[in-house]
Amino acid sequence: MSNDDEMGVDMMDMTKLYYRQTYSAYCFLADLPEASAPFIAARPTLWQLNAHPSAAKAKGIVLDLYEQVAAFEMATEQHDATEIAVISHQIDNATEALQLLVRLFESYPPTTTIETLDNWDWR
Numbered sequence: 001m002s003n004d005d006e007m008g009v010d011m012m013d014m015t016k017l018y019y020r021q022t023y024s025a026y027c028f029l030a031d032l033p034e035a036s037a038p039f040i041a042a043r044p045t046l047w048q049l050n051a052h053p054s055a056a057k058a059k060g061i062v063l064d065l066y067e068q069v070a071a072f073e074m075a076t077e078q079h080d081a082t083e084i085a086v087i088s089h090q091i092d093n094a095t096e097a098l099q100l101l102v103r104l105f106e107s108y109p110p111t112t113t114i115e116t117l118d119n120w121d122w123r
Contacts, residue, residue, distance in 0.1 A: 025094035034075035055108035
């Protein structure tokens with residue numbers, strides 16, 4: 001990230017960690033048969049966080065993804081107990097990481113540029 005008030009490296013490292021947690025959980029959920037078309041279509045939104053958005057724009061992106069995860073409806077009748085536990089865990093992972101990203105992006109001045117969160121092109 002870059003701005004006049006240099007933020008600590010530790011904060012950016014946590015941002016990358018939360019991004020990767022979000023990415024992993026969201027993509028897992030998007031690959032499930034019950035994932036809605038809008039949920040799947042929102043997956044590329046994750047990549048917008050690597051396009052150097054401002055902190056304010058990044059927060060908006062994360063809030064949009066949070067709404068998608070909140071609206072996700074697991075088809076429990078299609079899964080056994082173990083699968084349900086894993087899917088529930090991934091929903092919790094995505095929700096937690098997105099909440100943490102919102103808090104981090106809120107802590108930056110709104111015009112702060114968010115640098116690349118992940119150097120690996122997961123697409």
